[in-house]
Amino acid sequence: MLRRLREWLSIKSERRLRAWLIGITLIILVFKLLIIPYPWPELPPESCTYPPIEGGRCGFVFDEAHYIPAARRMLQGEAVNNEHPPLSKALMMLGILIFGDNPYGWRALITICGAASVYLVGLIAYELTKSFRASVIAAALLGFDITSFNLSSIAMLDAPALAFSLLGAYLYLRRRPVFSGLAFGLALLSKLSTAFILSAILLFDLAKASYKEASFRGAMRSWIRFVERICFTAIIILIIGLGIYDYSYKAFQTPFEHLDFMLNYHSGLTFSEGDVVDMPLTWTNPIFQFPRASYFVVAVQVDSLKTYHPIAYYGMQTPLWWMTWIVFIFAIYLAYTRLRSGEFPDLELFTLCWLLTNYLIYFPLAHILHRWVYSFYFYNSVPVIAVAISRMLEGERFSELILYLLLAGQICFFLYFFPVKPQWYIDLLLWLGLPA
């Protein structure tokens, strides 16, 4: 019986791997779908479209207060929130048209994108590691990352942007550069900061071409061909998308002027002395963490002693986030040793390039240029840490034990900080003497 179960659970083919990944994705999707209606708005849409907006009574979690009113106004033909590209908001609009102007409409399609990221991370992990187990663990690590889960369950721009970027990265690894460019174009149309992910891919390909080609000229030539296929396709998609929006909404004369507006807007978001900013090191340093960000918290006081939170969306560090610097240092070391043994370190360089352009880039941006940075920007770095740590800790008994402990830690965090808790679960937590 046990043997049969083990046989059934083992992954011995790509088909089996896909089934596992779909399974994990569906579990995450179910969790996401279950919490969609929480919080439900108290006020009608008309009272939550134009400022002043009471985010709590409107049922908005975190930056939904920007994007849902924007989607509503866009449905009325108004050009708003032009500092961000329109695709994620268009998905919210589509959701509203299908499911109505309620949390299902706002969040359904974004949630699907968030769940799709879990599946895609598994596929990317397999392309980089060729390990079935590491791929499944990577998907699970991302799926049960509570902050990523929260961010990709609410109507924000980040989930579609990351999902399209991961699709682009996967297609790149499958050597489909034009389709990869297409996906990256959609990612850029969802959120402009995915340009950082695209630049990671460009950097990685440059490193790969330099390793493979005998001469620098040869490497550059092959890299330029790649840039033409991926970047040009992505840029064309971005321009076409912006063009359609600008033409329909009469927002800007040309999509290039729209791009100029976005670039100027974002480069102008700087902080001054005295502003409280969660600097990038606090996103990953477990000792000096950024304070837990309450995206949406409902507190219920039973008596003067007992308080619990049936709804609590937090942005915070998770055990996976603590692994960042370990992954970084190990990636450098392993890349070096693999290069010395005449092997190209695919996974390690991919990880380093990704972290460099999606996490480390925020150090100079914040410390030198004083650009506002937020801890949720780390959402784009989480997938690559999940992939890298799964492979790096695989193979030895002790390291695998750490890997499973890490996964267990992720799941515990996930369950404990799950944003919407049913009453029986709250009671259980309180009975165990834990804060709920």
Place this chain on the structure above:
Amino acid sequence: MPIRREVVYAAGIASFILSYIIHSPSLSKPIYSDIVSFWYREGWSTRLRIPYIEASFEYPPLSGFLTFLAAALGSNITSYYSIFSAIILVFYMIMLEIVIRLCEERGVGLEHALILICLSPSMILYMVYNYDVIFASLLMLSLFLLLRRRLTSSAIAFSAASLVKLINLITLPFILMHVEGWSDRIKYALISLGIFAAVNLALWALNPDFIDSTYLYHVRWGLENAWYIIFFPSSGSWDTAKLFGMLLMIYGLLKVYLHDGADLIQRAFMALSVFLLTNYVFTPQMLLWLPPLLAVMGCLPIPYFFLDLANAGIILLWFETPNPLAPGSPPQLLALLRAVLLFIILLETYFAPRGVRVAEKIKRVA
């Protein structure tokens, strides 16, 4: 019937005289020329000031020196203009001689030189106009000397060309690729960049504002005759437009540097064309950099005739248009047409070696 070099010279001198006359300040309504405007702008009629040291000047040092020389030797606008024109004539003759020699060496008919360098409307309109003929002449000289393997002389001519127009520096990578052996490459780079740097550093030491008023001045300039003004119609977005142009330029130059089948002259042509097509300023006189290279390549593309006419039309319509920099204005429409035609010629040149290879294959199969 093959064309003799005397005919080319005669036509060249005739073009020069015509150019001299149409811009002459002695005329009641001359066609605008930068050279003439310098005299009035700098106030040299009242007091001669040394450029870069006593007054700012937005062109590199050799340009300023030649202008100052003409102003110092000429006591009034007419004599200043004549001396400046004579300096241009000297460089023009040098350019003609180099082009003729290179054409003869490569078996290219002199009709190319005759049409492109002597009889083209742009050459007549923009010869006595700015420093572009001087730059083109020095660039051709450096390439000519390089082909003759006279590296030191070529490097000196190269730095002189860079001291007339900074943009010459974009040709350095493939010039260095053309030089055989690392020691010669380093030597070439040291001489060419060394002279250029020494002159600039000396002026910087004399006037700390020199870099800002001479080079950074251009960074603050807006879009002028750049085709992508159609994408960035409002001037508020021009910083992004410049970034857009710069990215395209990097891409285009990389493609040229990595091109395998092109010779030195073709690469110089392609690199300068890429610059002209992607830079945010493409004044019509800049087009004069290309005809000597096209002539030596033995290339007389049909689109070039229309390109040259459109380029000539820019200055003729410039002062007749209320806002010549506005997108959709006649000069900008001509600039757009010019860009399309230059892009076609650039593509033809870029893919020519591939075309030859395909033709050879077909021949072999046949």
